[in-house]
Amino acid sequence: MTVGALLNKYRKEAEYHDISLLLxxxxxxxxxxLSLRKEEELSDRLLENFYTNYARLRNKEPVQYIIGKACFYGLEFSVSPEVLIPRPETEGLIELALQFIPENAKVLDIGTGSGTIAVTLKTLRPDLTLVAxxxxxxxxxxxxxxxDYNNCAISFxxxxLYPETEDSFDFIISNPPYISPSDYAKLDTRIKEYEPKLALWAEENGLIFYRRILKEAKSKLKPEGLIFFEHGDExxxxxIHLAETYGWETILIKDDLAGYPRYLGFK
Structure with missing residues (x-):
């Protein structure tokens, strides 16, 4: 069977894009x-591997976990069920943060997961010192x-939440777990079965990590330091109320590209 014949076989399936990624x-x-290799004959071994992976895909396993990697901000990242699959919304958090992070700043990424935020910031801004x-x-x-793969020097x-060091930071950025127990029960089965609950679930209606980060951040940031969050759409x-309780001033309120409330910044 050729590459083209295999692709045609699944062209009408909803997972066609993911099938193409498997191939x-x-x-x-x-x-x-891929389109340039349509006439190439596929070996029996390769076809066997494809059908094995296709069965996993049909079982609702995310394609990123099957192939072991994901693309984020044009960079390649290894992923596994121990970390969340990076989402496009988090690219928006990075774009906003870059407008506020000063030169040669020391930045703390809390809850780094697969390292997408820290690695992307270091790649785009080599002048930054990253701690995750x-x-x-x-x-x-x-x-x-x-x-290591993206040649980034980051201290992990x-x-x-916070490293046990005496360091002071210019900027804190975080996309913490923010799915409340009630909302977690409503998540797509694909997420609940395959993505790590530890990186999603948050008590106090999804707010516990925002409260804890905001409560301690004053002692971790320099006087002019800033803190940016990604958050749930409700x-x-x-x-904002939590931030005001701990003496923070809101300096950024932004929606994501789909129009959902998603980003906050405080000083």
């Missing part, structure tokens, strides 16, 4: 060049791999 991974070719934390040792292992700490006013 690209097996052929070790960029997505944009996560409570999960498995997540940090992947984050370190991604930092396994800890609950949490904006509650987070």
């Amino acid at each position: 690209c991974e097996l052929l070790d070719c960029p997505f944009l060049t 934390t996560d409570i999960s040792a498995s997540a940090l292992k992947i984050a370190k791999q991604n930092a 700490y396994q800890t609950d 949490q904006r006013q509650n987070i």
